[in-house]
Amino acid sequence: MPIRYDGAVARFEGACGVEEALPLSDWLLATPDVRLDLGACTELHTAVLQVLMAARRPVDVAPEDAFLKRWLPSPLWGEGGP
Amino acid sequence: MSELFDQFLIESRELLDGIGAGLLRLERNLEDKAAVNELFRAFHTLKGGTALFDWPAFTHLVHAAEDLLASVRSGEVAATADLIDRLFAVADQSSRWIDHIAEHGGLPADAGERARVLEERLRAVPGDAVPDVTLPDAFGWLRDLSREEREALRAAGPALTAIAYDPDPECFFNGDDPLALCRRIPRLVLLRVEAAEPLPDLAALDPYRCLLRIRAISAAPAGDVAPAFRTAPDQVRIAPVPADLVGPAPAPPPAAPAPGAATMAEAILGEQRRILALDAAPGELEGRLASVERTAVNVLTALGRSGEVAAVQAAAASARAVGRPGPLANHLATLLAAVAAEATEAKLSEPAEPRTARRALRVEPERVDRLLSLVGELAVAKNRLPPLVRQAEGDRALARTLREVTDTIDGLSDELQNAVLRLRMLPLATVLQPLPRMVRDLAQRLGKRIELQVGGERTEADKDVLDVLGEPLIHLVRNAVDHGIEAPERRAAAGKPEAGTIRIDARQDKDSVVIEIADDGGGIDAAAVRRKAVENGVIDADRAAALSDAEALPLILLPGVSTARAVTDLSGRGVGMDAVRTAVELAGGRVEIASELGQGTRVRLVLPLTMVITPVMVVEAAEGLFGIPTSAVAEVAKVPAADIQRVKHAESVVLRGQLIPVFRLRRLLALPDGEGDGKTATVLVLRLDREPVGLLVDGIRDRLDAVLKPLSGVLATLRGYSGTAELSDGRLLPVINLRELL
Numbered sequence: 001m002p003i004r005y006d007g008a009v010a011r012f013e014g015a016c017g018v019e020e021a022l023p024l025s026d027w028l029l030a031t032p033d034v035r036l037d038l039g040a041c042t043e044l045h046t047a048v049l050q051v052l053m054a055a056r057r058p059v060d061v062a063p064e065d066a067f068l069k070r071w072l073p074s075p076l077w078g079e080g081g082p
Numbered sequence: 083m084s085e086l087f088d089q090f091l092i093e094s095r096e097l098l099d100g101i102g103a104g105l106l107r108l109e110r111n112l113e114d115k116a117a118v119n120e121l122f123r124a125f126h127t128l129k130g131g132t133a134l135f136d137w138p139a140f141t142h143l144v145h146a147a148e149d150l151l152a153s154v155r156s157g158e159v160a161a162t163a164d165l166i167d168r169l170f171a172v173a174d175q176s177s178r179w180i181d182h183i184a185e186h187g188g189l190p191a192d193a194g195e196r197a198r199v200l201e202e203r204l205r206a207v208p209g210d211a212v213p214d215v216t217l218p219d220a221f222g223w224l225r226d227l228s229r230e231e232r233e234a235l236r237a238a239g240p241a242l243t244a245i246a247y248d249p250d251p252e253c254f255f256n257g258d259d260p261l262a263l264c265r266r267i268p269r270l271v272l273l274r275v276e277a278a279e280p281l282p283d284l285a286a287l288d289p290y291r292c293l294l295r296i297r298a299i300s301a302a303p304a305g306d307v308a309p310a311f312r313t314a315p316d317q318v319r320i321a322p323v324p325a326d327l328v329g330p331a332p333a334p335p336p337a338a339p340a341p342g343a344a345t346m347a348e349a350i351l352g353e354q355r356r357i358l359a360l361d362a363a364p365g366e367l368e369g370r371l372a373s374v375e376r377t378a379v380n381v382l383t384a385l386g387r388s389g390e391v392a393a394v395q396a397a398a399a400s401a402r403a404v405g406r407p408g409p410l411a412n413h414l415a416t417l418l419a420a421v422a423a424e425a426t427e428a429k430l431s432e433p434a435e436p437r438t439a440r441r442a443l444r445v446e447p448e449r450v451d452r453l454l455s456l457v458g459e460l461a462v463a464k465n466r467l468p469p470l471v472r473q474a475e476g477d478r479a480l481a482r483t484l485r486e487v488t489d490t491i492d493g494l495s496d497e498l499q500n501a502v503l504r505l506r507m508l509p510l511a512t513v514l515q516p517l518p519r520m521v522r523d524l525a526q527r528l529g530k531r532i533e534l535q536v537g538g539e540r541t542e543a544d545k546d547v548l549d550v551l552g553e554p555l556i557h558l559v560r561n562a563v564d565h566g567i568e569a570p571e572r573r574a575a576a577g578k579p580e581a582g583t584i585r586i587d588a589r590q591d592k593d594s595v596v597i598e599i600a601d602d603g604g605g606i607d608a609a610a611v612r613r614k615a616v617e618n619g620v621i622d623a624d625r626a627a628a629l630s631d632a633e634a635l636p637l638i639l640l641p642g643v644s645t646a647r648a649v650t651d652l653s654g655r656g657v658g659m660d661a662v663r664t665a666v667e668l669a670g671g672r673v674e675i676a677s678e679l680g681q682g683t684r685v686r687l688v689l690p691l692t693m694v695i696t697p698v699m700v701v702e703a704a705e706g707l708f709g710i711p712t713s714a715v716a717e718v719a720k721v722p723a724a725d726i727q728r729v730k731h732a733e734s735v736v737l738r739g740q741l742i743p744v745f746r747l748r749r750l751l752a753l754p755d756g757e758g759d760g761k762t763a764t765v766l767v768l769r770l771d772r773e774p775v776g777l778l779v780d781g782i783r784d785r786l787d788a789v790l791k792p793l794s795g796v797l798a799t800l801r802g803y804s805g806t807a808e809l810s811d812g813r814l815l816p817v818i819n820l821r822e823l824l
Contacts, residue, residue, distance in 0.1 A: 018254055018259070018290075021289035021290065022289050022290075024289075025284060025287065025289050028284055029284055029285055043262065044261065045259050045261070045262070046249070046254070046259050046260045046261040046262075046275075046292060046294060047254050047259075047289055047290065047292070049261060049275065049294070050281070050287070050289065050292065050293060050294055051284065051287065051289050053277065053281055053294075054281045054282065054283065054284045054287045055284045056284075067265055070273075071264075071270075071273040071275065072275070073274070073275050073276060
């Protein structure tokens with residue numbers, strides 16, 4: 001599973017494809033006070049990114065992938081920056 | 083917010099006034115290099131001011147205007163009427179924003195969009211020497227880049243390629259992943275993933291519809307970028323980035339902060355240091371550090387010192403770590419020293435503009451008014467001295483000393499009064515200033531050519547007088563543009579130059595300020611005025627026929643007489659001159675009008691220099707005291723009571739061979755009839771309009787300088803009085819409004 005849900009924590013790992021968008025959306029709607037860990041994410045499908053943007057919750061751990069870290073829209077990072 | 087903010091508002095308004103005047107000058111002479119330079123500097127300084135606050139749309143717009151002027155200055159772009167129109171549009175928008183900022187503390191929500199539209203207009207220079215500055219709509223966002231982004235672009239090289247990628251909303255179903263496509267863009271310099279429309283809440287979001295769009299810039303040529311979008315060629319637009327968008331190489335915006343910027347930055351940083359020095363309640367420190375850090379970063383960015391931002395952030399971090407403001411405060415001190423040095427340098431290197439003038443003192447009008455009312459009370463107290471002098475006449479030595487003291491106090495009180503009144507004096511420029519722009523715009527709309535000449539802007543008058551003057555002046559100038567100056571072809575047919583002239587002259591004449599508005603237009607047809615006045619029942623036909631042209635013209639000032647042939651949207655319907663007369667007379671002034679058919683019209687407004695202190699004559703009627711404004715009294719005549727002749731109900735007296743109608747103040751005020759001493763009658767000869775009128779009073783008691791207070795409450799509806807003044811014994815003196823009474 002590219003996204004592992006562990007209680008209130010979602011860990012993004014490897015290539016997160018379009019099929020992750022709907023489950024992520026459902027999980028975000030059902031879970032209060034989530035923690036989003038994109039550290040190990042290497043590819044993020046646009047649909048998944050869109051879910052994250054619409055969720056309006058900051059990412060707690062930024063991806064190590066240089067492209068994602070550099071270019072994902074800044075509102076995702078909340079106050080702290082990437 | 084702060085004094086700095088207020089200062090910004092005041093200064094930007096002054097700059098915008100200057101810009102308006104500069105544009106008009108440039109329009110008169112398109113080759114006026116000095117005007118271009120001044121405009122460039124004014125826009126540049128305005129930009130510096132906006133950059134200190136966080137209003138990127140404002141800054142960008144003003145910057146675009148500045149850029150355009152730079153091209154004009156270097157001769158790349160020619161100054162044209164059209165170009166001036168576009169710069170006027172920027173100035174107007176800026177004024178509206180300043181008003182909005184003054185009221186709400188920030189820009190309106192649509193500022194970005196408006197700035198974009200105006201910037202596009204600014205850049206769309208027809209026949210421009212640099213053809214590639216026009217940009218397809220899809221690349222408007224290039225103008226909204228942040229300063230950091232621009233810097234990154236500049237660092238990436240001169241030839242950049244812009245990419246606007248608007249994925250099909252259904253693209254996920256085709257197996258497209260827009261973000262993945264972007265990984266394939268060679269030499270990516272900038273990538274923005276943004277919502278094409280505001281994203282709905284997560285619950286309402288369809289995760290399989292793509293609502294995002296992508297904006298990117300690559301340092302690779304367009305030919306190398308296109309292959310990345312092989313699978314979505316219809317959803318992407320690729321174009322070279324115009325060089326001017328990245329910032330002209332010789333003067334990139336951040337590297338050249340406005341001359342005043344360093345000084346302002348110094349003030350802001352100093353303020354931040356003061357904030358840090360304040361005692362912070364537990365828990366407050368965090369917020370305070372964050373705010374100071376943010377402000378300092380903004381200031382540095384505005385100064386083009388982005389390189390020093392990291393050091394500020396580090397200092398803030400260590401302050402947070404130790405839980406005390408010390409580290410950040412110390413760093414600010416260092417920064418302040420550096421910025422202060424720069425400010426001094428900027429001052430030294432500034433061209434020797436007449437900036438050395440001492441700083442004007444801005445005083446709240448209320449404080450001046452308070453001072454003035456004290457002076458008024460002093461004048462009232464002073465009025466109690468002459469009776470004392472009279473009482474002391476038994477003791478000649480005392481009486482003489484008292485008289486001397488009285489004279490001295492009189493003199494001082496007069497000087498004090500004049501000094502305070504001078505504080506309220508403003509140059510007429512403040513009311514004349516909007517006129518050139520107005521004339522220009524109206525003339526353009528009406529297809530007329532008009533030259534406006536303004537003289538005597540430095541003539542001064544009381545602030546209240548100026549307030550009264552503004553509206554009538556605008557009205558009269560509108561009339562001149564609209565009804566006075568003829569269309570060019572009619573002027574040509576009449577053998578006049580095609581361009582009409584309107585001349586406004588202001589000057590001081592003794593205790594009055596005189597403003598003359600003259601045009602060389604078609605003039606007013608006295609016969610038409612006469613006819614209209616008769617039609618509207620203002621005057622009967624016989625009397626109208628007896629009037630000379632010069633005598634008939636002032637009829638146009640009466641309600642319901644207007645000769646405008648065509649009703650335009652400019653001057654309304656026949657309310658104009660009447661409104662002008664009413665406003666001016668309310669302020670104690672008068673309107674004179676002269677016109678010659680075919681040659682032009684001259685309207686003269688005569689207003690008192692000050693409105694506040696009114697010399698009045700205290701007269702007696704049926705044991706009551708009343709004030710009559712001295713300005714209306716031409717002469718005081720003592721005549722034998724028998725000389726007042728009665729014909730039916732009308733009375734009159736012959737003075738130096740002239741028959742003057744006489745009214746009795748007692749009757750006018752509905753007081754019981756009676757005589758003064760029965761033998762001599764006191765007649766005030768009043769000059770209100772052209773005909774002198776006599777006012778019979780029981781006697782004259784005194785003259786005084788009255789501070790006129792308007793009647794308030796229920797009394798305000800008494801139209802026979804213009805206000806009250808306080809007498810030396812504390813009694814109130816009603817001051818008569820002669821025009822209403824007679």
